[in-house]
Amino acid sequence: MKLQNDLLLRAARGEATQRPPVWLMRQAGRILAEYRAVRREAGSFINLVTNPELAAEVTIQPVDILGVDAAIIFSDILVIPEAMGLPYEMVEQRGPNFPEVIRKASDLSRLRTADPHRDLSYVLDAIKITKSRLNGRVPLIGFAGAPFTIFCYMTEGRGSKTFSEAKKILYSDPELAHQLIGMITDSTIAYLKAQIAAGADLVQVFDSWAGILSPQQYETYALPYLRRICEAITEVPVTIFAKGAFFAREAIGRLPCSVVGLDWNMDIAESKALIPGKTLQGNLDPCVLYASYEQIRRETKNMLTAYGAHPFIANLGHGVYPDTDPDKVRCFIDTVKEHAAMLH
Amino acid sequence: MKLQNDLLLRAARGEATQRPPVWLMRQAGRILAEYRAVRREAGSFINLVTNPELAAEVTIQPVDILGVDAAIIFSDILVIPEAMGLPYEMVEQRGPNFPEVIRKASDLSRLRTADPHRDLSYVLDAIKITKSRLNGRVPLIGFAGAPFTIFCYMTEGRGSKTFSEAKKILYSDPELAHQLIGMITDSTIAYLKAQIAAGADLVQVFDSWAGILSPQQYETYALPYLRRICEAITEVPVTIFAKGAFFAREAIGRLPCSVVGLDWNMDIAESKALIPGKTLQGNLDPCVLYASYEQIRRETKNMLTAYGAHPFIANLGHGVYPDTDPDKVRCFIDTVKEHAAMLH
Numbered sequence: 001m002k003l004q005n006d007l008l009l010r011a012a013r014g015e016a017t018q019r020p021p022v023w024l025m026r027q028a029g030r031i032l033a034e035y036r037a038v039r040r041e042a043g044s045f046i047n048l049v050t051n052p053e054l055a056a057e058v059t060i061q062p063v064d065i066l067g068v069d070a071a072i073i074f075s076d077i078l079v080i081p082e083a084m085g086l087p088y089e090m091v092e093q094r095g096p097n098f099p100e101v102i103r104k105a106s107d108l109s110r111l112r113t114a115d116p117h118r119d120l121s122y123v124l125d126a127i128k129i130t131k132s133r134l135n136g137r138v139p140l141i142g143f144a145g146a147p148f149t150i151f152c153y154m155t156e157g158r159g160s161k162t163f164s165e166a167k168k169i170l171y172s173d174p175e176l177a178h179q180l181i182g183m184i185t186d187s188t189i190a191y192l193k194a195q196i197a198a199g200a201d202l203v204q205v206f207d208s209w210a211g212i213l214s215p216q217q218y219e220t221y222a223l224p225y226l227r228r229i230c231e232a233i234t235e236v237p238v239t240i241f242a243k244g245a246f247f248a249r250e251a252i253g254r255l256p257c258s259v260v261g262l263d264w265n266m267d268i269a270e271s272k273a274l275i276p277g278k279t280l281q282g283n284l285d286p287c288v289l290y291a292s293y294e295q296i297r298r299e300t301k302n303m304l305t306a307y308g309a310h311p312f313i314a315n316l317g318h319g320v321y322p323d324t325d326p327d328k329v330r331c332f333i334d335t336v337k338e339h340a341a342m343l344h
Numbered sequence: 345m346k347l348q349n350d351l352l353l354r355a356a357r358g359e360a361t362q363r364p365p366v367w368l369m370r371q372a373g374r375i376l377a378e379y380r381a382v383r384r385e386a387g388s389f390i391n392l393v394t395n396p397e398l399a400a401e402v403t404i405q406p407v408d409i410l411g412v413d414a415a416i417i418f419s420d421i422l423v424i425p426e427a428m429g430l431p432y433e434m435v436e437q438r439g440p441n442f443p444e445v446i447r448k449a450s451d452l453s454r455l456r457t458a459d460p461h462r463d464l465s466y467v468l469d470a471i472k473i474t475k476s477r478l479n480g481r482v483p484l485i486g487f488a489g490a491p492f493t494i495f496c497y498m499t500e501g502r503g504s505k506t507f508s509e510a511k512k513i514l515y516s517d518p519e520l521a522h523q524l525i526g527m528i529t530d531s532t533i534a535y536l537k538a539q540i541a542a543g544a545d546l547v548q549v550f551d552s553w554a555g556i557l558s559p560q561q562y563e564t565y566a567l568p569y570l571r572r573i574c575e576a577i578t579e580v581p582v583t584i585f586a587k588g589a590f591f592a593r594e595a596i597g598r599l600p601c602s603v604v605g606l607d608w609n610m611d612i613a614e615s616k617a618l619i620p621g622k623t624l625q626g627n628l629d630p631c632v633l634y635a636s637y638e639q640i641r642r643e644t645k646n647m648l649t650a651y652g653a654h655p656f657i658a659n660l661g662h663g664v665y666p667d668t669d670p671d672k673v674r675c676f677i678d679t680v681k682e683h684a685a686m687l688h
Contacts, residue, residue: 161505164631164665171635211555211588214608214629244555246590247609264558265591285558287508291515321508 001136003201008070008139012202012237012258012279014311020304021069022336023141024329025241026319027062028074031326034061045090049076052125059130063138066326067333070139070202073130073195075123077145077206080187081154083119085111088153101157103169105176114187116194123191124198131199142200144192146207146242147184147225148218154180163212170221177221185225189232196235204239204261205229211244218248223255230256239281243318249274264317268306280310283317289328290321296328300335345480347545352414352483356546356581356602356623358655364648365413366680367485368673369585370663371406372418375670378405389434393420396469403474407482410670411677414483414546417474417539419467421489421550424531425498427463428455432497445501447513449520458531460538467535468542475543486544488536490551490586491528491569492562498524507556514565521565529569533576540579548583548605549573555588562592567599574600583625587662593618608661612650624654627661633672634665640672644679 003009007021029035035058042048049055059074078088078096088096102108116124130140145153152166153159160166169177192203210222222242230238240252241261252260253275260275262268262282271280288299304314314336320329347353351365373379379402386392393399403418422432422440432440446452460468474484489497496510497503504510513521536547554566566586574582584596585605596604597619604619606612606626615624632643648658658680664673 159505161503162630162662162665164634164667167629167631168634171631171639211609215611217629244588244609247611265555265588267559267591285511285561286506287511287515290508290512295515318506321506323508 003136005138011313020314022314022333023068023070024320028058030322031324050122052122055126056129072141083114095159098157102154116191127198139201142195142203144188146205147181148222149207149209150184151181152209185228202237207242210242215247272310281313282315286316286318286321289324293331296331297335301339347480349482355657364658366658366677367412367414368664372402374666375668394466396466399470400473416485427458439503442501446498460535471542483545486539486547488532490549491525492566493551493553494528495525496553529572546581551586554586559591616654625657626659630660630662630665633668637675640675641679645683
């Protein structure tokens, strides 16, 4: 199926495009009334994630409603721990919780390397349905959590500001840490390859908790595993988004990936210099979308100007916040389309 | 009262010392069984903060038990909002909560500029009692939250990963943001001056949520107010610790403060180059204290070596985590004392 809009893929490969592609992290989600209606129908977040028909429906909503240049499959990074044998629950207002966690070597016996066809077929089915319904309108992005970020959840058991239980293992039992992160990496590679086989046109790896590591630990516990993923995935472009890892930008830029995501703390000019030869993605502060239309347009144009001729994919520097007005999101998207076309 | 151990003050002024001083953020706290006993006696965290006798007692505990080179007054950065008319409660396992918050200009009428002698006399009394009981053994550090960080709590109402309610105001009502941050700054200057008059030998300003701002916002909403504080406090050295503000290190280094705190993500060699002519403080990852004694000694020595001849105050890169073994803390402190003496 030839894509009618392949801006995302061409930008990811560093090719010249008449304008940059634009999409938003968490675009399929609570910002849209249409999403909230499907979410109510599903009864729970996890029901929605595991129902391929409904997941496909909310994946496509932002393409129809917002006019983004890519869809990203509606799912959660925590499906990997679940597929490895560590189920999670989603607690209203509090986020994910793992009733059981990994804290010592003997806990590893509970885990298996995920087999995506056995354990994650609901995601693969959602991708197939989405691809069929998108009918080539825009590319579909697949994704997974980065191994270190998934390790954080599997050991800490929930979100945390410090993830001190997770980091404790790095210092007290580095062997366990490497074993677990290695198992997660194997599971993630198999999972991403299955997503690609099912139809994903690009895959993004989210290292959401990269920022809690020291530069040295990031080199030990994160980068080698990201490298393994990048080296294994040769079928489609790979985007690495390591939130808060300002200190690792050069090293991430040396990974064999196509795109590097920037959070809103990462200065674009500085990042262009640190990461030459790669497409960048981001990085408008999601809070800008709380401002006036005029200010959204101004800040978006500033971002476009800062990228200049460097290949990039317009996005926020973090997932869009749930209470953002969809009209403000549309203002961001339209500004990218109009202003960038003018600049080019 | 002449100090018997003035290493902290000499290091803060950039003077040569035979070894660097060492203390830990959150050293007066849950890591010590002796603290937990007093905390139980007090009945609640807020009772302990507001009881000068008990606050003085837990302030001095780490000097006696751990052998640190400075005491830091036991208190909380949220006493300022309370003194301004916005009381908080401390919810077990969840952290601070403000029943009322500031979201619009008319909410400001609830607030007043804090008068430390009227509203915060319990802290000033705790400082006086502590100074008297310390009897010149080590200096006493006073502290306050940075205006932007306090603004975050007063608008968001609780801790948050994104502080999106707080940041929303920066974009939607910058005037309200500047007004409120200005009032907090006035209150903070009066408060720090009162702490100094009561006996504080150095004051530290904690910008705990600096890392959620873009570099540009940090320049607009944080730095000018930090500058006002630094310019107003001429009596004693001032330490600025802006956690996560890696991007603002150069700018913070240009403030008229004496010491700049580093978190564990901030590379020491890089920070020395970015912040010449100032004493640095930090920055061992608090999670290192979960490791073996051997590893604690090794990581601590690496930190000392990285500072080299640059004036510094040994500390962690964040507050010590509550479940840290005090013997591990002692290992860190002793390593600084022994190894640094050897190096000098």
